[in-house]
Amino acid sequence: MQLRGVRPFLSNKYDITxxxxxxxxxxxxxxxxxxxxxxxxxxxxxxxxxxxDLYDMGEVDAD
Structure with a gap:
């Protein structure tokens, strides 16, 4: 689990396996x-x- 301001840790709330x-x-x-x-x-x-289908979109201005 990751919480802001705390190092990541494992939670025992739910077993992902x-x-x-x-x-x-x-x-x-x-x-x-x-x-x-x-x-x-x-x-x-x-x-x-x-x-x-091929569409001509016109020229593109290079800024």
Missing amino acids: KHPKYRQLSDFNKRNAFDIEKYRQHKLVVKPDDTF
Whole structure:
């Protein structure tokens, strides 16, 4: 638990290991940790047969 002005500590109020979705946490398995770098590296791949709309938004002023 984290409170302002106090170092983080564990609370005995609720045992997270009893939660139904505990297996999805990184506390259960380190492979479940969210990797922000991997998330940001995701790139959209446009295939030659894909259709999409292209809009001309005009010029952008560089300030």
